[in-house]
Amino acid sequence: MKNVKNALAISIAAFSSICLIQESGLFFDVGIAGIVSLIIMAVFSPWLGLLALFPLVLSIPPAPTSIGLPELSFIALLGVVSLGSLLQIFRSDSRSSTLKICSLALLSGFVLLSINLFIATSNNILLVDWIRGAIPFIFIYMFLPIGVLIGDDENKIKWVGASVGTLVLMLASYIIFYYFYYDVWKPYWIITTDAGVIKISEAAALDNLNAVGPMRDRITMLVAQATDALLPVGLVAGVILATLSRRAIIAGIGSVMALLCLLAILITFTRSMLLSPLLVLFLFALLMFFRKEQRLKLSLIFGTLATCSLMFIFATGMQDIWIGRISQLIAIQSVKMHQEAPEAPVASSSDESDKMATTAEAVQPAAPAIIPTATVTKKPDDAHSSARTDKVAADKVATKHVPAKPVEKTQATPKKPAENNKATPTKPVEKVKAVPTESPKEEPKASEPAVATDEPPAKEVKDFNISSRMEEYKIAWDMFLSHPILGNGLGIKHQMSWETTDGVFLTKQVGYVHNWIFYMLMVGGLAGFIIYSLVLVSPVLYKSASIKTEPMHWTLIRACILTMALYATFFAVFRLITFNLLIAVAWGIVFSQILASRQKVRSTVAEEETPSLLLQR
Numbered sequence: 001m002k003n004v005k006n007a008l009a010i011s012i013a014a015f016s017s018i019c020l021i022q023e024s025g026l027f028f029d030v031g032i033a034g035i036v037s038l039i040i041m042a043v044f045s046p047w048l049g050l051l052a053l054f055p056l057v058l059s060i061p062p063a064p065t066s067i068g069l070p071e072l073s074f075i076a077l078l079g080v081v082s083l084g085s086l087l088q089i090f091r092s093d094s095r096s097s098t099l100k101i102c103s104l105a106l107l108s109g110f111v112l113l114s115i116n117l118f119i120a121t122s123n124n125i126l127l128v129d130w131i132r133g134a135i136p137f138i139f140i141y142m143f144l145p146i147g148v149l150i151g152d153d154e155n156k157i158k159w160v161g162a163s164v165g166t167l168v169l170m171l172a173s174y175i176i177f178y179y180f181y182y183d184v185w186k187p188y189w190i191i192t193t194d195a196g197v198i199k200i201s202e203a204a205a206l207d208n209l210n211a212v213g214p215m216r217d218r219i220t221m222l223v224a225q226a227t228d229a230l231l232p233v234g235l236v237a238g239v240i241l242a243t244l245s246r247r248a249i250i251a252g253i254g255s256v257m258a259l260l261c262l263l264a265i266l267i268t269f270t271r272s273m274l275l276s277p278l279l280v281l282f283l284f285a286l287l288m289f290f291r292k293e294q295r296l297k298l299s300l301i302f303g304t305l306a307t308c309s310l311m312f313i314f315a316t317g318m319q320d321i322w323i324g325r326i327s328q329l330i331a332i333q334s335v336k337m338h339q340e341a342p343e344a345p346v347a348s349s350s351d352e353s354d355k356m357a358t359t360a361e362a363v364q365p366a367a368p369a370i371i372p373t374a375t376v377t378k379k380p381d382d383a384h385s386s387a388r389t390d391k392v393a394a395d396k397v398a399t400k401h402v403p404a405k406p407v408e409k410t411q412a413t414p415k416k417p418a419e420n421n422k423a424t425p426t427k428p429v430e431k432v433k434a435v436p437t438e439s440p441k442e443e444p445k446a447s448e449p450a451v452a453t454d455e456p457p458a459k460e461v462k463d464f465n466i467s468s469r470m471e472e473y474k475i476a477w478d479m480f481l482s483h484p485i486l487g488n489g490l491g492i493k494h495q496m497s498w499e500t501t502d503g504v505f506l507t508k509q510v511g512y513v514h515n516w517i518f519y520m521l522m523v524g525g526l527a528g529f530i531i532y533s534l535v536l537v538s539p540v541l542y543k544s545a546s547i548k549t550e551p552m553h554w555t556l557i558r559a560c561i562l563t564m565a566l567y568a569t570f571f572a573v574f575r576l577i578t579f580n581l582l583i584a585v586a587w588g589i590v591f592s593q594i595l596a597s598r599q600k601v602r603s604t605v606a607e608e609e610t611p612s613l614l615l616q617r
Contacts, residue, residue, distance in 0.1 A: 020059035055163065157553050160589070185316050
């Protein structure tokens, strides 16, 4: 009966989340009604409310610019679950020791945030910017309710995993559905008119000599969650489940989750999102190498995933894009700060708060020189002889810290293609203008970084994304050196500049760095970096001595946290709710084991003291 209730809570939450994505209409109202029922359910059973919490995250934008009904409902459910766990502590026999641990954790966090707020204030950081920077990390404290509600019941750990897995499956399915339902996978051509840049089909391009293409919109520009850490985590978790689970149904679910996440990752054209889980899976394969049964099973899983991914890549015609991106990454011999000029052809997307950038880039693996974006002047007659060279949308060098309200909502909701910058003729203008370009024959401007000239131009390989990241890292490092102990405070901003196709430099204030190490050094100094590193890595090290004989959920925790840590060195996903909720889940399971161990010791001591008391009487 308990399992039925657990499954029902997760199902209602998943259905409500899907309805809330619609943003308005009957389905939206049904979603709100579903959340209200979940809140009422959580009042009587905080545990069921906790299970419903994770699937609802899908309905919330990664970086919400305002608080609407979905956000308020999520906060209400979170509050009810937290209060319910507190009441459960008071009803337990070990309430004294549990309250001490919780109080110590809350007090430590309060002191750290207070110090950081003082530092931020002294650096003239606006309070609203500091709050916006601090809120995502506060979700880590959900580990307290999670640990209390799990207790010593190992079956509950599996159900928490099922709830998180439901969220992963929903996100991957949503991205794949969006990609095909709105024909994002189909190439298009553009022409420039007095009204702006207009998208046209291949058939129309054949009759227009000025058509430029083929191009492809990038899903990361249309769906805000497309670069979420849940996708690489889901790929790793799915493979581990399929390999280690003895139950066929769990292994099957893991295989499906791994496949869906892999396809969703391929759709994004994001190299770091693919390489991070592959590295962790390589380490997992080394661990399984000495286990014959798992070795064969893992080999079969890897072979199946590789075959399916190759079929998917060639069926959708994205092979040239991936070949170009990987080839360019391999060809880069060295990247030096201030020595890389931005290149239009390749750039991977930024974190979820960047999705408002709607630009287009050319992907031409064989091109020896820099080709200006949206000016790959292939005649329509040559379109089929170009090996289906596509253009994908790219991010800006520097993106917003606070997304624009209208765009944030449209990206998260696949209501109409026009609402997602897919069919409107004016949106592609932004795409063209936001991508840094450089003419092969133009001399660098005084404000542009210098380009290394010790190699022939044909051998120079420049990566727009890497050069922009290196510039960010240098800025963060300089800011760290100015305040090395306690940092500059959350919400600190810095300027990033990039050049448009018109040769105009745009400058924007941003409050993030695409690397959690440099970000923590920048906002928290050495103290903040050490503390956050311990928070992030400690679940991996917990009970590491028993790694060969540990239950499967510990292997999942270690692998998923490692994947998150690797992926967050390339994307600013550590500033998102989902990332910190995953950390909270890992710490919640650790906390539940600590509470269970204390309870076991207390019970053992009580049993030993009972005979002594009887003898004294």
